[in-house]
Amino acid sequence: MIRRQAIVLLTLVGLCVATYLWLYKIGVLGQLQCGTGSCELVQASRYAELFGLPVALYGAGGYAALFAVGLAGLQPRFVADRRVARLLAALATVGFGFTLYLTGIELFVLHAICRWCVASAAIMTTVWLLSVGELRATPGTAPTR
């Protein structure tokens, strides 16, 4: 239960981060608050879009899905449901893989780091570890006759 709560909380923060980056990308926000990073460089690169859509939008969609599944998994009828744990782990694994790809682009192609992307990467990595732990901890549902 505590893992699912942590997942829900973290994915809500991740949703805020991804939405912030997406709003910047579509021009709603004038300038990113970046401090010491190279957010503008990363966000202006061609890797900030995938199939014509901002990468941040995919991130927001992923976090929203994880948030919704996690929130549903907190309801009493789904607390012991292994399908929720499986779905969380599957979504988080896709998100984690996407995060690895984007971090690799930042480090090895752009040679620039965006602190918001680092924050998102840290959140998604933690969510993935929690979801794997949740999957291992949730007992299998006994087959019904």
Added chain:
Amino acid sequence: MKGFYVLLAAVAVVGGGMMWYSAQRKPAAAPSAPVAVVPAADGFRGYTMGAASALLEVTEYSDFECPFCASFATVQMPVIREQLIATGKLRWRYRDFPLPTHRYSRYAALAAQCAGEQGKFWEMHDRLFEQHQWAQTGDNPRALFRDFARAVGVDLDKYDACMDSQRYAGRIEASVQEGEAAGVRGTPSFYVNGRPVARSTSDDFKALVDSLTKKRK
């Protein structure tokens, strides 16, 4: 459990509030605000690449916001650098010719000059052309150019001081006036040893170098 939902609501309110606050903040002033510019009298004739002893010198009049200039810089120029400039056959001179229809090209030229002050002109030139998406978005590129400057390794305090004072605006204006006097009508335009040439590919320049060097032999 109730406490957990209160915490979730608090996170949502804080996150949403921060985004709302960011959206309300005025964007930075457009860096291309018109300023009265007096052409520089420092005798600066543009950044060059290649051996001073090269028989031929190409002067390129270019605009950082121009898509044709970006295409030339990213597709043709690497071949010219490798096969003609690095081999000592050609020397290249870059002159700014920001077109008035381009909102941020003069600002980009200024950024390149400020990086050039610290010995990083060509690195900044390459960044501005290679990551040319800024020219399509129409967004204020101030922070992006600063990121480029950081990435090419310039001292940002000096860069900021240079940009804020528009230290090399006069140089850019002088370059524009020089181009207009030479008959530049669009970008990129090329002059070989001072004479205009209608060339636009690395093969064109190779053929030109071959023909002119043969004539001299």
